[in-house]
Amino acid sequence: MSRAATFPLRNFYQNQGVAELYMVYGRSGCGKLGLSVARSHASGSERDQLSRRILTTAGVLLPILAKHIEVCGRSKLVVDALSSLRTIEKVLATTSNLPHRLQQVRARFIFGISASLIASDAGLSVETVMSYRKRLYQRLGVASHRELIIWYLGVYDEAVSITGSDLFAP
Numbered sequence: 001m002s003r004a005a006t007f008p009l010r011n012f013y014q015n016q017g018v019a020e021l022y023m024v025y026g027r028s029g030c031g032k033l034g035l036s037v038a039r040s041h042a043s044g045s046e047r048d049q050l051s052r053r054i055l056t057t058a059g060v061l062l063p064i065l066a067k068h069i070e071v072c073g074r075s076k077l078v079v080d081a082l083s084s085l086r087t088i089e090k091v092l093a094t095t096s097n098l099p100h101r102l103q104q105v106r107a108r109f110i111f112g113i114s115a116s117l118i119a120s121d122a123g124l125s126v127e128t129v130m131s132y133r134k135r136l137y138q139r140l141g142v143a144s145h146r147e148l149i150i151w152y153l154g155v156y157d158e159a160v161s162i163t164g165s166d167l168f169a170p
Contacts, residue, residue: 013038023035026058028063
């Protein structure tokens with residue numbers, strides 16, 4: 001940045017009461033990261049203490065920032081993976097040789113359909129659907145719906161990386 005360009009920036013920070021601006025940079029799997037921390041006026045010992053805190057927390061803040069960026073980037077994957085029952089069924093068809101009825105129930109649980117609606121739709125009793133769910137959880141080694149979704153997202157991610165995302169488009 002040229003010297004002439006720094007004067008308006010310096011004036012802006014002074015008008016905002018910023019005495020110092022700390023810049024922390026790092027690299028992660030998602031590229032280069034930068035974090036700016038502005039500080040208002042502080043005395044010498046407070047300034048030194050703040051500088052040490054920023055330096056010690058930068059090692060934690062940058063990985064948190066990188067994870068946030070990664071998760072935001074994956075949000076499209078999650079939407080694509082869970083927005084269509086047809087997509088869920090296609091992905092799950094590549095995973096195991098479960099009986100057809102059990103595959104239907106598994107896909108509908110992942111899609112977020114309740115046990116009573118699954119029972120009504122499939123012509124089963126609610127108890128049978130609950131029994132299927134229990135059996136599925138045991139086979140997959142999961143203990144909750146949340147863990148089932150996490151398991152499925154892993155399967156989806158692997159299937160997309162192997163076959164290409166077009167295969168599973170809704």
